[in-house]
Amino acid sequence: DTAVSQTPKYLVTQMGNDKSIKCEQNLGHDTMYWYKQDSKKFLKIMFSYNNKELIINETVPNRFSPKSPDKAHLNLHINSLELGDSAVYFCASSPSSGTGTYNYGYTFGSGTRLTVV
Amino acid sequence: GDSVTQMEGPVTLSEEAFLTINCTYTATGYPSLFWYVQYPGEGLQLLLKATKADDKGSNKGFEATYRKETTSFHLEKGSVQVSDSAVYFCALSAGGFKTIFGAGTRLFVKA
Secondary structure, three states: OOOEEEEOOEEEEOOOOOEEEEEEEOOOOOEEEEEEEOOOOOEEEEEEEEOOEEEEEOOOOOOEEEEEEEOOEEEEEEOOOOHHHOEEEEEEEEOOOOOOOOOOOOEEOOOEEEEEO | OOEEEEOOOOEEEEOOOOEEEOEEEEOOOOOEEEEEEEOOOOOEEEEEEEOOOOOEEEEOOEEEEOEOOOOEOOEEEOOOOHHHOEEEEEEEEOOOOOOEEOOOEEEEEEO
């Protein structure tokens, strides 16, 4: 199926651990995103890559590091996990023109629920 | 800066009732406007979009009209079903690679 797939779907880990979330899309899109959704459903952009180049890097602790090995993959590594990192993390993708994703909607993955204990 | 304001939820309706979820925006230039829906335990799905003034986006019985004069993009459905229970997000893209999402409005539909 064509989709944006994230793994794992659930992640429970202890404070201080390091973890990674993987994302893959087979839609042929050239732009990918990481969003964080808190318990009140508020969505916060974290990072975006366009053709493997980092183009959005919001105010996020440097414990969070994205990596895009190719256009179809965007991974998120988190060091020294803290209680406040507990949230649902969404990967999304979009096609783009040369200047942005203006007219295009996003396709989201189903999310990774991270719980730090 | 650009922003999206949605009506606060939750919105609770009986089945077959008329739905309106208000959305207003602030943006420089001429943004594209979107509605997304998030069902429990799932990611957001694009519901409909409009890319210029007076455009009407529609999908699955939902509609929204891009009103430049009132900077609004209200979501409507004539007759809601229990299966429409979800969180609805209004969003805008005013150029570049960033989309601004509203805070979301939770809809409960009772049988």
